Amino acid sequence: MSIKTEFTQQFDVRYPIICAPMFLVSSVKMVVSASEAGGVGTFPALNYRPIERYRQTIKEIKSLTAKPFGINIIVQKSNKYQYKQIEHALEEKVPLIITSLGNPKEVIRLSHEVGTRVYCDVVGFEQAKKVADLGADGLIAVGFGAGGHAGDISPLALIPNLVRMVKLPIIAAGSIVDGAGMAAAFALGASAVYMGTRFIASKEAEIAEEYKKAITRAVSEDIVNTDRVDGFPGNFIRTKELEAVGLEKGLIEEILTKNKKIKRFISLSRAARSLFGDMDSKVSYKTVYSAGHGVGLIDTVLSIQEIMEKTVREYKETKAKLP
Numbered sequence: 001m002s003i004k005t006e007f008t009q010q011f012d013v014r015y016p017i018i019c020a021p022m023f024l025v026s027s028v029k030m031v032v033s034a035s036e037a038g039g040v041g042t043f044p045a046l047n048y049r050p051i052e053r054y055r056q057t058i059k060e061i062k063s064l065t066a067k068p069f070g071i072n073i074i075v076q077k078s079n080k081y082q083y084k085q086i087e088h089a090l091e092e093k094v095p096l097i098i099t100s101l102g103n104p105k106e107v108i109r110l111s112h113e114v115g116t117r118v119y120c121d122v123v124g125f126e127q128a129k130k131v132a133d134l135g136a137d138g139l140i141a142v143g144f145g146a147g148g149h150a151g152d153i154s155p156l157a158l159i160p161n162l163v164r165m166v167k168l169p170i171i172a173a174g175s176i177v178d179g180a181g182m183a184a185a186f187a188l189g190a191s192a193v194y195m196g197t198r199f200i201a202s203k204e205a206e207i208a209e210e211y212k213k214a215i216t217r218a219v220s221e222d223i224v225n226t227d228r229v230d231g232f233p234g235n236f237i238r239t240k241e242l243e244a245v246g247l248e249k250g251l252i253e254e255i256l257t258k259n260k261k262i263k264r265f266i267s268l269s270r271a272a273r274s275l276f277g278d279m280d281s282k283v284s285y286k287t288v289y290s291a292g293h294g295v296g297l298i299d300t301v302l303s304i305q306e307i308m309e310k311t312v313r314e315y316k317e318t319k320a321k322l323p
């Protein structure tokens, strides 16, 4: 069984399913399992520090699978490791780089010299047009309801508008956890799905059992959107630990954040602390659990291969049942 789309043809893979990069969740085991199962495994470069360990990780993945995989790199100034992360990824001829934030111009230029494809995360149309003009090979449409830093636009509007705007493969991200979600994404014109939350509840995820339980127990209403964890609005499961972060703004912060510059400063300092600070610091993606609105549809922990095959099976069933 396989599904042919522009994405699967670009990467020569069986399934148009990307196991999305997840800070402090994605691991070598998850990447290799996803790619071996017929999809594409990915990880955020920041999960492996220092830089020597990151390079070693790329080599390790290559020794465990010959299938394509991808690395997510933050190309914004705040990521002072970005140049080394790009350099090593390109020296190792990683098939796919996924950029978040910032300007991907340089990484696109350098990647194309060695045959690496660059997909860019987008949450809006201006940004999509800009990265398409810079030569991106595909766009990740991060819609409302996604795990991590979700966008504000409903996938129902985001995906078809992007499909009309640019002639590139559009990858649908946000609340896709099963074959019905995949069918919906394809109906809107997507070329692949980018699933994060579903793969957290996988046997291969090397995270606290509590996190997996929180995913299988939570319903969509348990997802809270807050910027209190790392400075950027993100989706998290409401837990005691999340409430302890203080979901309400204090009066002083309320006043200060009315000023755009101060607000940006507060956001960036929180983000820098969370992303580039000590990985075991008090509030991190290890103590509070990020997830998308799709949690309500996940009730079992399965292997990555089972998740991929179930999704593809359900997709075919859904398609056959459509009125």
Ligand SMILES: Cc1cc2nc3c(=O)[nH]c(=O)nc-3n(C[C@H](O)[C@H](O)[C@H](O)COP(=O)(O)O)c2cc1C
Binding pocket: 020, 021, 022, 023, 024, 025, 044, 072, 100, 121, 142, 145, 146, 147, 148, 149, 173, 174, 175, 176, 194, 195, 196, 197, 198, 285, 289, 290, 291, 292, 293, 294
């Ligand atoms: C725990 C967690 C960590 C994430 N970390 C990152 C990250 O480091 N970089 C990134 O581009 N996206 C990150 N994301 C977003 C995912 O790559 C993806 O866009 C999202 O999970 C898709 O929505 P879904 O979770 O509803 O499937 C993260 C998501 C989660 C749930």
